[in-house]
Amino acid sequence: MRKQYLILALFLASIQWAQAQFSLDGELRPRTEYRHGFGSLIPENVEPGYGISTRVRLNAGYKTDHYKVFVSLQDVFVWGENRQIKPEDANNSFSIFQAWAEIKLGEGWSTKLGRQVLSYDDQRILGGLDWAQQGRNHDAGLIKYKKNDFAVDVALAFNQDYSDPTGFQSVGNEYNTSGFFSYKTMYMAHLSQKWGAFSGSLLLMNNGFQNDAIGLNDIANLQTMGVHLKYGKKAFSLAANLYLQTGEAIYGAGYQDVKGGFLSSLDFGFKASDKIKLGVGAEIISGDDKSSTEETGAFFPLYGTNHKFNGFMDYFYVGNHANTVGLIDVHASANFTFNESSSLLVKVLNFHGEQALPSGEKSLGTEVDLVFSKAFKGYALKVGYSQMFAADGMYELKKVPEADAAKVQNWAWAMLVFKPKFLN
Numbered sequence: 001m002r003k004q005y006l007i008l009a010l011f012l013a014s015i016q017w018a019q020a021q022f023s024l025d026g027e028l029r030p031r032t033e034y035r036h037g038f039g040s041l042i043p044e045n046v047e048p049g050y051g052i053s054t055r056v057r058l059n060a061g062y063k064t065d066h067y068k069v070f071v072s073l074q075d076v077f078v079w080g081e082n083r084q085i086k087p088e089d090a091n092n093s094f095s096i097f098q099a100w101a102e103i104k105l106g107e108g109w110s111t112k113l114g115r116q117v118l119s120y121d122d123q124r125i126l127g128g129l130d131w132a133q134q135g136r137n138h139d140a141g142l143i144k145y146k147k148n149d150f151a152v153d154v155a156l157a158f159n160q161d162y163s164d165p166t167g168f169q170s171v172g173n174e175y176n177t178s179g180f181f182s183y184k185t186m187y188m189a190h191l192s193q194k195w196g197a198f199s200g201s202l203l204l205m206n207n208g209f210q211n212d213a214i215g216l217n218d219i220a221n222l223q224t225m226g227v228h229l230k231y232g233k234k235a236f237s238l239a240a241n242l243y244l245q246t247g248e249a250i251y252g253a254g255y256q257d258v259k260g261g262f263l264s265s266l267d268f269g270f271k272a273s274d275k276i277k278l279g280v281g282a283e284i285i286s287g288d289d290k291s292s293t294e295e296t297g298a299f300f301p302l303y304g305t306n307h308k309f310n311g312f313m314d315y316f317y318v319g320n321h322a323n324t325v326g327l328i329d330v331h332a333s334a335n336f337t338f339n340e341s342s343s344l345l346v347k348v349l350n351f352h353g354e355q356a357l358p359s360g361e362k363s364l365g366t367e368v369d370l371v372f373s374k375a376f377k378g379y380a381l382k383v384g385y386s387q388m389f390a391a392d393g394m395y396e397l398k399k400v401p402e403a404d405a406a407k408v409q410n411w412a413w414a415m416l417v418f419k420p421k422f423l424n
Helices: 002-019 392-397
Strands: 021-036 049-063 067-078 095-106 109-116 138-147 150-158 185-195 198-210 219-233 236-251 254-271 276-285 327-337 342-352 363-376 379-390 409-418 421-423
Touching: 198 236, 219 254, 363 392, 379 392
Parallel strands: none
Antiparallel strands: 021 049, 021 409, 021 421, 049 067, 067 095, 095 109, 109 138, 138 150, 150 185, 185 198, 198 219, 219 236, 236 254, 254 276, 276 327, 327 342, 342 363, 363 379, 379 409
């Protein structure tokens, strides 16, 4: 009788397995970096930084005709940070990077609930920030609709931070959501449409930030709205962004009214041959003219993959440069494909402040970025080198006098990427 039950159980399990799809894959990404002016100017008498970090992810997905479930476990560590035979993780970085379920609701509708990556368009405002070893995620709920070439996503989020679930209050929101530009509430709608070679999207988003200085229940609401347009046909491509911000933003001990904040960009691409792709473009991000302590005209790009823009050395809008002089970024690039597995990106960017510094200076400098990529069987290698040629305004902006700064400001890195598929 027990054999019959076992056979029946195996039979039912095989039916369930046939109706579902299970996947298990991973990622191992060690990266070594030499930092001698990464993120900011380094003084002459300061030693450069060198280290190796690794990101490890284990991803499990389960899919049926009615729903999907995805879980991604992650750890990020620096070589040598854990003392040998120490039982715990020194940097406490082990985490659940993603954990969500998506339920089909019929007729193009679905809902996606849980910790997830929100990435749209060119990732200027919302992106996965994959360059950073820790990445970026959101605890949110999505309502999704897609039909043919039209799609709309509506996201809702309410964030709390309390250590003891039994202490959760029945009234009030007095739990801290600490962290730079971490939101208390988020409401977002993203609409996109394709028309052949042309596509466009509209983003409407409100972020509520908890103002600890005034009271934990006091929320400053910042609205961001704008469009992303893209066109590509044969060898020519064009991409444009225009975003506006209004409302309130928290900087320091209090908040300021945001008036006239904007980001605009235009990029042209041209495929000169099968081996060479060229690009040229410009981006303007509004800054604050410091005419008032209660208002600001500065735009902040929120949750985008900011490392992708304004130079790989991360001098702007990567945990820095908020509510300051803004940025005018004019850039040109060339991507050389040597064969099916290797390529070289060369990019030159020139920076100016959108507003003048206190001295009246606007020129910030020029950055050169080089990235070599090579694909092997089962893994990839990426090697990069960047150098900043600072102008007078950069020394003033970063508060490092030119006489004290190192003559060469550079950054070099190398990264291996392994993405094994254990089961599919």
